[in-house]
Amino acid sequence: MHSLSEMATMPATTMSGSGGHEMISGGTFSNCGSSTSSVGHLGADGGSFVPTSSQDEAMDELGPVSRDRCNTWPMRRPNLDINAQTSPLIHEEIPEEENDLYDSSEHIGRLGGSSTNSNGVLHSPDANSTYSEVSSPVMNGVSPTESNEVSSNSKKSTTRRNAWGNMSYADLITQAILQSPDKRLTLSQVYEWMVQNVPYFRDKGDSNRRRASLPIIHCLSSTRPQRRRFFFVALNRSVLSLLHHYCWPTFLRSSFAHTSLVIRSQLCSTFFLAVCFSLPIFLISPLPAATMEASSSVDDDFVPEPRERCYTWPMQQFVYDQPPPQMMTSPMMREPTVGQMLTSTPSSSNMGAHLMPLGMHMVPGGSHGVNMNNPMSGGSAGGGPIPKKKRCRKKPTDQLAQKKPNPWGEDSYSDIIAKALESAPDGRLKLNEIYQWFSDNIPYFRDRSSQEEAAGWKNSIRHNLSLHSRFMRIQNEGAGKSSWWVINPDAKPGRNPRRRERATTIDVTNKAALDKSRGRARKKIKDLRCGQIIGSVNCMAGSQASIVSHDLYDEESMQGNFEPVFRPRTQSNLSVPGSSARVSPSMEQPFDDLDFPPWVDTASNMAIPNDIVDRTDQMRIDAARCGIGNNGNMNAYAQQQHQMQQIKQEPKIIKQENGAPPSYHELNSVRGPCAQNPLLRTQMTPPGKYQPMNMYQAYGNWGAAGVPVSAHACGVQQQSQSLGSALPIDLENLTLPDQPLMDVDMDVESLLRHELSQTRDHQLNFDL
DNA sequence: CTATGTAAACAAC
């Protein structure tokens, strides 16, 4: 079994009341609350938050300092009156939700139907109905004909918010979950429920497509009202990091009681996001009685206490001592998450015994570094095409005898990289940090740290990072900054690249020919770049390619996909083998490895963004407003982060137009309105610093205890301000297949923006 | 065959 550390190491993240307020008001985002309780009271009273002028003032007080330009979060928008009009309805419901928001179908119905409940009202799920037996739970209480009419009628109706009725996705999901026996469903079961119970989705057909593999479990069965709040748990660090970079906050259990409103609203977004992106997120009520109370003591001990501090900072870190029961026993957990797979490599326990038998100069195995064997291997150096001598890499007999696949041990580069990333406090490392991790933790590489010797294995690391969709690069905005590398939680476990084999089939005998052909290819590309229309598009192989903003290169032509004038180093130029012309992105299935609801127009609606801009290092924190007085409540890590933030404070950023036209980064910055997480590690903290086990010898214990806890705080609110007011309100609008400029990148952005717009709009759509 | 390691070309920074 997997230890829980890899999936339940929860970063402490709380949302400050001010954050919640900002989210609603559309004001600026503050990463920090105040040290006083004035801001925190939002959570203290259980979410009875109402945007008032006084709070607005408080907000202003706490708001970020003025800045020239928003590189980390959107600038304050003048006014979002639209929200003010749309929100109150839902808004007013929230404060009172203490009593059973989720068990009250009426509430849900009301949320779903803003004006009339004729269609949106949901009756309480039949107590006898089981998940599998529900006939048409969504339309309970609605006459068959009526319901049918509602859902099948696609024409716009002013009384209907969505094509299927007034219920939001969250409403539907909630219904599905509530009607399940265990009050929890996997994502695929949610899909199934949708398809089975909502005619609109049923009609979309293809219910078996893109089944979810990663579960969302929603436990709402807590009997104690005070615990009937939600937070979500990223099951592993990978997800965590992704959430993190998406700016979806994760929460400590200790924080939820104070931030229920925020959490709920965040949850809704996350909820939806989870559905769309198949994030393995657990949605659980605070220690749901049904699933956790029985076996987990964590719950019972846990009593959230009010606290006076910035709720964006972690107070304490919450770590499951053991996996939540459902994770261990639930049959729904069919497919392991990436993180689980990473840590479930067989036998790494012998890593500890992995003695480097040979001195660093004996170099039994690897041909890395100074390779004596092949003096000609410097391919391009020579003047002319030198026939390349065949490489001969025989595995040394002693290594064979040890059954070790590699001179350093069992794990592949990929495995080691993954472990490095997982060991990182934020689940992310930069390339050189990965290098360092190798050197620090694995003797073999440590012994080959010289520039010359390291070139080989570093190359291999880079190669692996690029090659495997398992790893995801996150753009680190800022000149000269290398990207963050994280585990890609959406990577498909099994299959991966199908491009490697080509070499074996190509019969090119000498390097000259190879280079020549390569040159031709290059030339061809360059020619094409000069204006020819090519039928390929930057596409994703697996989920591995970077997402390219077509806004950049392809202003308005959906027909002609011009190659970019140049390809950013970090941008894949791969085209899909087999499908040359992909004029219509929805035709091909470049996202087969992604799990989307069947009815979702995957190609047009979303994709896993592999390029995410991270502007962590650019945030500016006003330390004075961050509740510094309560450091005693922080864990060491948080304190360190805190100090760092105080130290940092560099107002710089403001990376203005470098003379360049709307750059790739610029566009990325729009797409990835990721927040700067005040708790994110910066470059000032070396990756290995928080590692309890720094030795590769302890390798086998990874996953058990080796993953340090990290604290994350990530506000989602600030994103909302960047959203145009013209954003579609209904998800439907985003899934229209004929939306122009529809492409991977575009869709991610729009999806996120949509989500954010929902958030801004007071959870108009997704609030439960 | 696939998975992996290694080398290297190339490009952008």
Added chain:
DNA sequence: GTTGTTTACATAG
């Protein structure tokens, strides 16, 4: 020189 992406090729299973 570094960071990334790809391709090529070799070996093991």
